[in-house]
Amino acid sequence: MEEILDKLLKINGVEGALVVGKDGLVISSVGTFHPDPDSFGAGVAEALNHLDSHFQARGVCQRVTLDQQTGVTHLTAINEVTFLVAHGSTGINLGRLRLDSDQVSAALGEQL
């Protein structure tokens, strides 16, 4: 699983990638996260659950991109209960991040 996640790290600006369940438990991670992957994963899961509950009229989220002052976080649904999270610096090639995340997500989906 980590080998698959490593593909995202090849994108310029990507700092880390992880797989997290909606329960907030991190399944696998590569790269660096602040303060740590588990905390980051738990925070992302919390945010996702909020989004899903607020916007449930249109179904669950498939992709979410958080554009922040010092970085970008991109979330891609692997299945109903698992998400792929990648984060990186600003100015990252979002188009490539989206495309590669989709591919990684599909590959992970077969494993999970």
Place this chain on the structure above:
Amino acid sequence: MNLMRERLKVRVSKERENDLWARLCEQFQPLVVDVALQIRRVLDLPPALVSPGGELFLTGQSDLLYYWISDDRRSIEVGAVYNESAPDQAFDEFRQTVGEALGSDRWQQLTNQAERFQPLLEESDAFPNFEGDIEPARAMAPPANRHLLAEVSRRSGVPLEQVTSTKFEANWDQVAEQLEICQLIQREFQVYCRDTGIQLCKFPSKSALDEAARMGFRSFSSGRPIMEERIIQFLFSTDLGRRLSKRNLWLALCLADALKQIGVERKHLRWTVEKDYRTINLFSAFRDSALLFEVQEEAVTADMAFRFLSRARYYRPDAAFLVTPLPLRQDARQLIDGYRPEGGMRVRILHDLSQLSKELERVQFQTMDRSVEDLLQRFGNLTWVNVGNCVGEHLLGPEPEPTSVQESSETLLDEPEILEAVSEAAETVTPAGQDILDLDLDLDLEELGLGTSPVAPQSTSSSLDDFDLELDLDNLDLGSVRPAAAAKGASLNPLDDLFQEMPEIGSFSPAKEDAAAPETAEPDPVVEPEAVEAEPVAAPEPLPEPEPEPVAVEPEPVPPEPEPVAVEPEPVPATPVVQAPTPSTPDSMAGLDLNLDLDLDLDLDLDLDLDLNLPPAPSQPPPAVSAPPTSTPGEELPEEMLPEVSLPMSERSPEEKVDAAAARALEELRLHGTEAELDDIFQEIHDQAGYSAIVATSEGLTMLGELRPAALTGPVSAYQLDIWEHFRRAMEESGLGSLQSLYIDGGRLHLSVAPTGHQLWLTTAQEVVVSMEESSGSLSADLTLFEAILKKVLEDLGQVQGIEGNLVTGPDGPIEIQYAGSDLSPDTVSVVLSQTLSDCESSFQAMGCLPTRQIVLRGDRFSFSLIPLDKQTVLITILSNNAPKDVWQTRLQGAATMLASVFQ
């Protein structure tokens, strides 16, 4: 028209031939030699049979029999040329007579195929025994069958579902069954439980499965009949299947079978196989014709067609067939249709093997015609009749035996002092070391006063000026030149040597008289004011070979009209008007016997230069008549009036329209950024077939537009930035300049990427249809030739305006560098750019641009074209900044194709 031939190996002396000829004439009507004999009979001359080496005889209505003796007289060939039914009886009698006359009957049949097929035999292998393979090969005719067998052969034991393809509309069960019947594959049916996925049982055939189902087999876990469970059909290829899965082999077998059915023997089937059956050439002999077939099961490209024609030119069969089940692409068809073979070779495309018989009949018909034509041409020389000789012999008696090898004249032999005089004269007047007998005289009649007549200057025609008389003194027959005269003239002007002291005309042959009389040997000093019709100029070829008459003929003044008995020379269609000689022409010319080897230009250029390399005589007065002006208004060539052709310059090609629209879009984006109004411009681009454009953000997201195909819009938007970044950094860090725009030709796209400022990128794309097939052949030559081709191609490229240099680089660095400039380091260019190209391969793949055909990097100082030649070799061309598109798109691609052949 048909031809049958046989050969008898026996020595045939001239006497035996004469005997043979006489015997055959008793039975058949001779056609060639007998004509000459008939003339002799008419002229009451004794018959003279001269063993011609061959004769044609007429038999029946229009059939011909012939014999022909080889040059070394060690064999004789006999044959019959006939139209419908073979004259068997006549030919047997003919052959029997020949055999009896020559004392041998070991005849050997001859065919045209033996001559044409022999070179093919040496370069090909025997076609393998294909008994038993025909039915399986025929089963491969549908493309779906070939696809299935190829996939199964590649990975044996594969489920049917994994080897089917939506490209073919086929019932794959039936396809598998058909292949199984032909023993190309084997099937195994495995039954799995739908619930647990456990394998329940397996059957070696469909019939066994059906039998089990009929007997009520059920799943032991679910209790359902096995036919309701999941049944997976596994396919295994057989040895035969693996062999026939080779490309084109099935088609070659079908062709061989078709040839066999129309009577071609197996021993006359040969073949060559190249590049893992990508090219199969099959050679065959059908009756008298040698045939070349090339089979191609896939769509024939122009490259394939070119290679096919090259092979046809090389093997030179009677007919070359390109056998393909698919229609040819337009370019390939144009190439083949435009081919004009030499030697009457027939080049055809064959889509349907049922037409083979008809085609071969046509080939045979054509081959026969050509063979008969070749045969009859052999007799061409024998049909010549030396009428002049016969007439001369009739009038003057038999020709005496020549007493010397001297060719020109007996008179000269009788007076050996003449030779001395001529020799002396030559030594006197010619420069040291120059033999007069080796001189070609190029006489200038203007200087001689013989050209344009002062009497009738108006009638001087251009043809007169164009009279070109070359005198070959090797063949100069000086006839009765008096030694004293020759010696005397030797010290004077060379013109005097030749003309003023010329003796009386001796004897000369009628043919030469005809040729020489109108121009030079006019004896009558009386001025003929009007232009006279030139005597028919003797054409050298059709005349019978003139032989010097040894008999002294009463000299006669040259008559204005030819003698009635003289051989009528072949009239020249446009008889030139020749001005009569001027009165200053010396009378002594009448005594000249010029056995002239005249090279008469029909333009009759009378501007004859006497080129003896002699200093002009100081006492020589200027010519009375100066040379005419080179041109007069009346003689000026008419100007060719060409129609004015107006080109529709206002009509631009789609490419030009897109380029213009892209330029406007770029300008708009630079000026207004995200506020740019691009809808109309993009619509204009999309209106052109295959073209599209997008605007992408620097984040790799598409802002506007959609590519064709639409699925590539996202990947192109995202990955083009990576490629751009790679090359930008590579160029800037290596001092190659700043990247301005990028052109990518790969996969199905031609992409032009340009930054617009404002963090936006404009990408225009053209969807192209490109054969994804690799080049189907490579040059078979040694390394020296490869290197020569490489250098030659690069040198040629270097001559193109806009190309600064060329580099071919491989995995270990530059292979060939042709760059004379000093602004760039070729090593750096080759290493950096080829490495960057390699780094970008994954991005090209993501964009659907593999295989990459060309990358053009436009920098601020130079542009660079990168063309991958193979997986490891790249042609890098350094272009000037303003190099036109035609150069880097057309010229470079063409050169790269040639280089790719070298490296493959």
